[in-house]
Amino acid sequence: MPLPACRTPLSELSPPIALGALDGRYRGAVAPLVDHLSEAALNRARLHVEVEWLIHLVTQQVVPGAGELSADEQAALRALVTDFDADAIGELRTIEAETVHDVKAIEYYLRRRLADILDSSDQAARVDSLGELVHFACTSEDINNTSYALMVQGAIEQVWLPRATAMVDQLSGMAQELAEVPLLAHTHGQPATPTTMGKELAVLAWRMTRQLDRVSDTTYLGKVNGATGTYGAHVVAVPEADWQEVSRTFVEHLGLTWNPLTTQIESHDWQAELYADVARFNRILHNLCTDVWTYISMGYFAQVRGQGTVGSSTMPHKVNPIRFENAEANLEVSNALLDVLASTLVTSRLQRDLTDSSMQRNIGTALGHGLLAIDNVSRGLAGLDAVPETMAKDLDGNWEVLAEPIQSVMRALAARGVEGMTNPYERLKELTRGRRIGQEELVEFVRGLGLPEAEEARLVELTPASYVGIAPELLAHLDRS
Template identity: 55%
Template structure:
């Protein structure tokens, strides 16, 4: 049996196969049928504007000889993309097989629906006679750029961004929960000034929120201006219409996008480069988070909750592997590779038009799909771990040498205050502590050997690795205060 003969067809990529459940929400907006549905919407709304809209000079309609569409006719037209389903997808595909042109297939599909209008509406509806209004003065890219922008905008605002915010909000709740939990920090992999677990999580919350704010404020640009962006055919056919005003009205108010008045045949895609660059940056922050959590688990700072019935290794029964974080790492890397290619490729086009952007944009779903999959795994992984309080406490108890920093800094302040014997504080503390195992008693003996004032000496003696966390707890959520 050849796998290619099995029906329904086996998915080629993991996004549509193994991971379909996690990525399926994007099908609604970034699949080929979703794009065609949006193309139909753009074509229909352009028809409605030309028939019932304004021409920029207060004259209605834009084209002479067209009666204003009735409410029933408008409802019928808008129902065409709304009911675009399995039968419509197959019919569009049949047209594309003949025309070898996806947008022309959309035009013919709408023509069919206009013919059907007489059987649905009153017999004297004008819709069957409006086929020449479909795609009027448009180049394919007038339709494609608007449809793509609307698809991407919906995918980001309705699927990707809510998932990213869900993860960030969960991380923020854990940062708040553990803001007072002291933890040994490691710089260059070596014991360093203690922090709190909550503060370290809050660093990622702060970084992610900055990027999500940029994404939430992203502009989505669109254009409708003809074959080379000059409104050439428009002005010849209807010279009295204000096509700049019509274009602005359609893109801004009918399509919900930001109007781009200056383009070649294609919308320049700069907004896409901006968006994908920011999401790629966000992915890399998430990658940093996944790696850090993986290492915290390896170190024992986090313990994993075993899943009943799950297997960590085919040969080592004891293992609980951090597979969600590893999965997130790999998929974030894949997403970044797609996004970086999209961002760099889409901003270039040979002279007024080439087709490199067309095939490239068909991978937007994959780029966001890998990122969405990573977000799902990261969130699931974060929900399946908890701090290992014993390990965290033991690490702090075993590293009293981290108090060398506050002691030598206090010595500097004491020297300025005129206390004797405080010179060369860094060197003195270094001689005491570097490369040695230090105890609480060693710290107290060293403090007693110096001429600290009573308040400073008492403050230093009260200090422990557990309490030496500075303002870490206050920093959690500081950017939201």
Template identity: 55%
Template sequence: MSNLSAQPISPLDGRYQSQVKDLGNHLSEAGLNRARLEVEIEWLLWLASRNLLGSGSEISTKEAFALRAIAGAEFGDTSIAKLAELEAVTRHDVKAVEYFIREQLKDMQRQDLSELVHFACTSEDINNLAYAITVKSAINEVWLPKANVLVEKLTKLALSHAGVPMLSRTHGQPATPTTMGKEIAVFVSRLNRQLKRISQQEYLGKFSGATGTFAAHIAAAPDVEWLEESQGFVESLGLSWNPLTTQIESHDWQAELYGTMAHFNRILHNLATDFWTYISLNYFKQIPVAGATGSSTMPHKVNPIRFENAEANLEISNAILDSLSATLVTSRLQRDLTDSSAQRNIGVGFGHSLLALDNLDRGLDELALNEAVLLGDLLENWEVLGEAIQTAIRADVARGESDISDPYALLKELTRGKKVGEEELLVFVNSLAVSQETKERLLVLRPERYVGLAEELTKRIRS
């Protein structure tokens, strides 16, 4: 057997790498280490600039710039390799980051700052802030922009088809007509609610030592207002301070975020299956992509693979996100390590969701609405006007303008389980003992006009 051990085993790092690569800047091991470096360096600078330990170790603007560059412009393949080399010795990822910074300080001839590195910190002080930083940046810089682009595309599609009538299919059966735009607008409204929640997500961070008590801090420098310093430091990183924790930040914000993302994914899954169904009904024509093959044996086929692939990726994403939401909120006593392994899969959950967004974005570009089929379908189902007729009769009865008993039963007898054409309905309406105004209104009613306020409702997605 040939040796393929160096090949990626995840499709996100192989077949689909080009679609999700931007997440690697945030949710990869390298991205996590860069954030760890950022937290460690900012804490060093915080301690020194505020002289919290009375060391008098000043740091010049130039030196501060050089230190921040370690986790910024200078962070790259060389840094990644060096961190891996250190971790191979320490067998501890955060300790490797600490030693890496100590070596940088030695090169800068600032060994006097060495004991400020990782001062009074447990590794989880660094990790929880690093994860919050990377998840927040991944959401705001990669996932949300992609999600917003898709929802905007759906918004434009809804508005452009706001007035295009379509036969509804409640329970898969012909039902009161709607418009294609209004049905897409329902998804836009649902998705926007979840995007709003995600965009307003709070990212919490703790910085309080081995069991969340600031015990080591007080032992080393009892006169420092450590609660204020901790809050100020966490908030300086763009995070919200969590003062009450065990050794770990409780991860409730992560469970909230991943739960909302999973909800967004499920709405998208519903959208994908609906569009797949519309395609199968020929409501949407698929635009063939030059050179593409639909079936290896049936040359005529154009398959809705974008929507099918989206379904699969959304399901995989939710399997990860749901698992994270359930796992991360539980930690035995003051600390166990289940969250460590679990959080390394955040990028996998995000990646499959991002891939699904790409699937749907491309899929929508390959569709064209087939208005002739939509109209033909409506004209094959005049019986859907039964609702309108029986409701109008009931209104006349309520006003004392008709004495027809049980209008619903009357229309049920005429239409239930039957195909009723235009002529039959016209004859039926003409025979009704209703007001002339009602009769005239019903005689001009057609399936494609029986869409209520669908177009007006669709336009509300811009309000």
């Protein structure tokens, strides 16, 4: 039987129901991104760029005789950005319904506000004069590229990086706590040379830290050079101005790096580089999720906190690793979007097409799913307790992993000319391959090798739990001070 229709379609209910999970179920975890990457945030950034361009043209006297703006008037213009609110959003929506052009709507909105701000006996003349400098010689992309650069910069530096860094710091702290807890390693899913749980978590923390450094070093580019990047309208309108210098100083005033050579669009290469770095961070984080999930399934971690949660609707005993599973899914969604952003944004047909315009509206969704994953991992890690007893039991059940150090000692002795140490690998393979051996069998084997007394004593004392090399010392590499 098909699902019956609602008497009132859900799409008609107020307040509007979110179509996507980020604006619905998971809104709390990603809400800070709304201030940076929503449609309203885009319009606010555009307004900021338009205001600063107007002030830049006036204060630098780029267009001779165009008039001045007092300090109070400049402050009032900038307050349009800091006081941007629901009324401004609504007015812009109304204007855009008439213009059917989002950037033109910003221009008209600013012209209206400029008329309100200018206060002098010759107000009308000043409005006519200064009003013509709003969006002067600009193409929409001059406003959009700088706006997106500022938005992405804010989202990364004020939201994503602090959250990601805090999660990696949390993982690093956990690694330090477990630095000396021995762990049976598994390579290809098989028992292998022991390590420590702390060292294995540190590997992942180290890898993600490198990506955080790359993201922190991102260069955010911007351009203001007209319809095809030639300053054509600029030079014809005001030939005496040094337009490259005007453009460079303006872009740098915004806190961006000037891109001197573009088509109509800023080439977006910096965005592709950034999204590749964030995606790589996500993939390492995904690796953490699958490893921790596996450790939980092996009993190396217990999920003992948050006892009020329901693990299964039918099996009361279960505490499912849902935080890590949720993170995996959201990381995969995030990376799918980041990958398509990175591959699409670097290409534009000839001097301009609009594929980037639609594509960039997905930046918030891409970072949002990644941010949600970070939140889930952080919550998941906070709910874990290590179970050293289980790890110790697995170590004690796999004495065959000591075949490696025994044959390595024999090789070193043979290299020094000690007799009777030939074919160590083959002898250990015959003893250990395809079967489990215990401490007693291994000690008996060692005592029958004819090793020098010191080496024999050292190997007899060795256990799987003590065979961790310098794993605890390696965590010093996490210290970034």
